[in-house]
Amino acid sequence: MPEMSAFPDVPVIQYEGPQSDNxxxxxxxxxxxxxxxxxMKDHLRFSIVYWHTFRGTGADPFGPGTAxxxxxxxxxxxxxxxxxxxxxxELFEKLQAPYYAFHDRDVAPEGATLAGSHQNxxxxxxxxxxxxxxxxxxxLWGTANMFSNPRFMHGAATSCNADVFAYAAAQVKKAMxxxxxxxxxxxxFWGGREGYQNLYNTDMKRELDHLAAFFHMxxxxxxxxxxxxxxxxxxxxxxxxxxxxxxDAAACLNFLRAYDLxxxxxxxxxxxxxxxxxxxMMHEIDYSGAQGALGSxxxxxxxxxxxxxxxxxxxxxxxxxxxxxxxxxxxxxxxGGVNFDAKVRRESFEPIDLFHSHIGSMDAFAKxxxxxxxxxxxxxxxxxxxxxxxxxDSGIGAEIESGSIGFAQLEAYMLEKGExxxxxxxxxxxxxxxxxxxxxxx
Ligand code: XLS
Ligand code: NI
Ligand code: NI
Numbered sequence: 001m002p003e004m005s006a007f008p009d010v011p012v013i014q015y016e017g018p019q020s021d022n023x024x025x026x027x028x029x030x031x032x033x034x035x036x037x038x039x040m041k042d043h044l045r046f047s048i049v050y051w052h053t054f055r056g057t058g059a060d061p062f063g064p065g066t067a068x069x070x071x072x073x074x075x076x077x078x079x080x081x082x083x084x085x086x087x088x089x090e091l092f093e094k095l096q097a098p099y100y101a102f103h104d105r106d107v108a109p110e111g112a113t114l115a116g117s118h119q120n121x122x123x124x125x126x127x128x129x130x131x132x133x134x135x136x137x138x139x140l141w142g143t144a145n146m147f148s149n150p151r152f153m154h155g156a157a158t159s160c161n162a163d164v165f166a167y168a169a170a171q172v173k174k175a176m177x178x179x180x181x182x183x184x185x186x187x188x189f190w191g192g193r194e195g196y197q198n199l200y201n202t203d204m205k206r207e208l209d210h211l212a213a214f215f216h217m218x219x220x221x222x223x224x225x226x227x228x229x230x231x232x233x234x235x236x237x238x239x240x241x242x243x244x245x246x247x248d249a250a251a252c253l254n255f256l257r258a259y260d261l262x263x264x265x266x267x268x269x270x271x272x273x274x275x276x277x278x279x280x281m282m283h284e285i286d287y288s289g290a291q292g293a294l295g296s297x298x299x300x301x302x303x304x305x306x307x308x309x310x311x312x313x314x315x316x317x318x319x320x321x322x323x324x325x326x327x328x329x330x331x332x333x334x335x336g337g338v339n340f341d342a343k344v345r346r347e348s349f350e351p352i353d354l355f356h357s358h359i360g361s362m363d364a365f366a367k368x369x370x371x372x373x374x375x376x377x378x379x380x381x382x383x384x385x386x387x388x389x390x391x392x393d394s395g396i397g398a399e400i401e402s403g404s405i406g407f408a409q410l411e412a413y414m415l416e417k418g419e420x421x422x423x424x425x426x427x428x429x430x431x432x433x434x435x436x437x438x439x440x441x442x
Contacts, residue, residue: 001090001093002086002087002089002090004086005090006070006071006087006090006091006351007090007091007094007351007352007355009352010024010094010352010355011024011094012093012094012096013025013026013094013095013096013355013359014026015027015029015030015031023356023359024355024359025359026359026362026363026366027363028362028363028364028366028367028370029044029096029359029362029363029365029366030366031096035369035370035373036328036373036376038332040366040369041098043324043328043332043333043369044337044338044362044365044366044369045098045099045140045333045336045337045338046095046097046098046099046337046338046339046340046362046365047097047098047099047100047101047140047141047337047338047339047340048088048091048092048095048097048099048100048101048339048340048358049100049101049102049339049340049341049342050088050100050101050102050103050106050107051102051103051106052311052340052341052342052343052344053088053091053340053343053354054069054084054087054088054106055106056343056344058344058345058346058349060346066346066347066349067349068349068350068351069351070351071083071084071087072084076109076110077109078108078109078120078123078124081107081108081109081120081124082123082124082126082127085107085124085127085128085131086127086131088100088131089131089132089134089135089137091354091355092135092137093135093137094355095355095358095359095362097137097358097362098136098137098138098337099137099138099139099140099185099337099339100137100138100139100140101139101140101141101142101143101188101339102139102142102143103142103143103144103145103175104117104121104142104143104144104145104171104174104175104178105117105144105145105148105149106145107121107124107125107128108120108121108123108124108125110149114167114170114171117171117174118174121174121175121178122178125178125181125182128182129181129182132182132183138183138185139179139182139183139184139185140184140185140186140296140336140337140339141179141184141185141186141187141188141229141232141268141296141339142175142176142178142179142182142184142187142188143175143187143188143189143190144168144171144172144174144175145192146168146171146172146192146193147192147193147240151164151167152164152168152192152193153193154193155192155193155194155195155196155207155241156168156192156193156194157169157194157210157211157213157214157215158193158194158195158207158208158210158211158245160203160207165210165214168214169214169217172214172218173221175187176218176221176222176225176227177225179227179229180225180226180227180229184229185229185230185335186229186230186231186232186268186295186296186335186336187218187222187227187229187230187231187232188232188233188234188268188296189215189218189231189232189233189234190233190234190236190246190268191233191234191236191244191245191246192240193240193241194207194211194241194244194245194246195238195241195242195243195244195245196241196242196243197241197242197243198242207245208245208255208259211245211255212255212258212259212261215231215259215261215264215265216259216261218231219231219261219264229335230266230295230334230335230336231264231265231266232265232266232267232268232295232296232336233246233252233256233265233266233267233268234246234267234268234269234270234273234298235247235248235249235251235252235267235269235270235273235274235277235284236270236273236276236277236309237273237276237277237278238276239276239308239309247277248273248274248277248279248284249267249269249279249284249287249288249293250287252267253267253287253288253291253293256293262293265293265295266288266292266293266294266295266296266334266336267284267288267293267294267295267296268295268296268297268298268336268339269281269284269285269288269294269295269296269297269298270297270298270300270341271297271298271299271300271301271302271314271319271323272300272301272302272309272310272311272312273298273309275301275302276302276307276308276309280322281297281319281322281323282322282323282325282326285297285323285326285327285330286326286329286330288330289326289327289329289330289331290330294327294330294333294334294336295333295334295335295336296333296335296336296337296339297323297327297333297336297337297338297339298339298340298341299314299323299338299339299340299341299342299361299365300312300313300314300340300341300342301313301314301315301316301319301342311341311342311343312342312343312345313340313342313344313357313358313360313361314342314361314364314365315360315361315364316364317364317367317368317371317439318435318439319364319368320364320365320367320368320369321367321368321371321372321375321435321438321439322368322372323365323368324365324368324369324371324372324373325368325372325375325376327372328369328372328373328376329376338365340358340361342357342361344357367442370442371435371438371439371442374438374441374442375434375435375438378434378438380431380434381431381434384427384430384431387424388424388426388427391421396410396413
């Protein structure tokens with residue numbers, strides 16, 4: 001632990017089991033517990049984000065921040081940023097989080113020039129290196145903030161201004177170098193302002209070509225410096241722009257294929273982005289997983305009554321069970337993790353709220369993992385799926401799947417048969433009851 005504690009009243013959070021009433025204990029997250037042959041720690045690979053947890057103030061469009069962060073002097077100095085980094089690692093340690101993630105501008109202040117920003121970033125990275133060594137906490141991913149500064153008003157790689165593209169390239173180059181220096185296991189591209197508000201003033205084709213060129217440059221540069229972390233694109237349909245280019249998993253994969261980038265990228269799926277796109281998180285995971293593109297998840301949730309990216313901590317067992325079920329189905333997260341891209345509410349302004357929020361969501365994902373594994377062991381879902389599709393396992397179905405027949409043979413087959421064989425029930429309600437059964441039992 002650091003010499004000066006920012007959270008003197010908080011111990012290292014321990015697993016106490018489901019019966020515990022201690023708000024500073026885990027009830028489900030038991031890092032060394034084995035599920036499907038792997039520890040919970042290795043399945044979940046929890047990660048804490050720097051931006052919401054250490055730079056979020058609780059500001060909203062109607063008023064300034066409310067957060068009480070006694071360690072932060074509120075200045076944009078490098079010293080304050082370095083001190084904040086030390087506090088961050090105390091929180092990571094106390095939550096037993098193995099990973100964290102940042103944007104370049106969260107960890108270090110922007111300088112007056114690009115060179116100054118690079119320098120500030122290096123100075124804070126020195127402390128991040130020290131703290132990673134002290135604690136063993138690792139970097140899940142780095143990324144560059146190319147949306148806050150007014151220069152990015154029209155986007156970054158998709159800006160109408162070529163100078164902005166150049167600036168963004170310089171920023172990503174540096175962020176990749178620092179991510180590499182810190183042993184980051186992935187590098188994320190979330191679109192920020194890559195999209196548009198109005199098509200009248202937008203050359204969409206040209207902007208997409210530029211975005212692809214930007215990604216190819218990033219791939220080339222990774223090769224050049226020997227950065228082996230996984231590149232991830234994070235889909236989101238809207239906010240800040242009305243039409244974000246990387247709108248959902250399907251749009252991202254189409255873009256990557258169209259521009260010959262499929263081999264170099266996977267996806268970082270965020271729950272609240274999925275729902276804003278009109279999908280469920282399990283849909284996005286299953287869609288990506290089926291194409292070998294499941295990379296990592298940003299774990300949060302939206303609010304049923306609010307239509308924007310509220311970034312709340314997920315505590316709903318159905319959501320975490322569904323999420324973990326489809327992650328297990330596709331063989332896990334690989335070098336990715338369950339990254340809490342989530343923030344405490346504006347009214348939860350005390351430092352202790354940072355602990356309650358993470359503990360609760362870590363528990364919810366740990367329980368979701370256990371329920372998902374129990375459902376998989378039962379084979380109830382798998383059994384219904386197998387039965388529903390059994391007409392494809394032999395006979396005409398197998399012939400269609402093998403690609404050996406066409407319309408003429410299918411017509412002959414059906415003319416002879418006259419009518420399809422009876423359909424069987426979809427059993428939706430049975431399966432919903434089955435999920436409840438395991439939520440009760442685990
Ligand atoms: C915004 C995104 C962002 C990315 C990182 O909605 O979730 O936080 O995860 O740039
Ligand atoms: Ni995110
Ligand atoms: Ni988001």
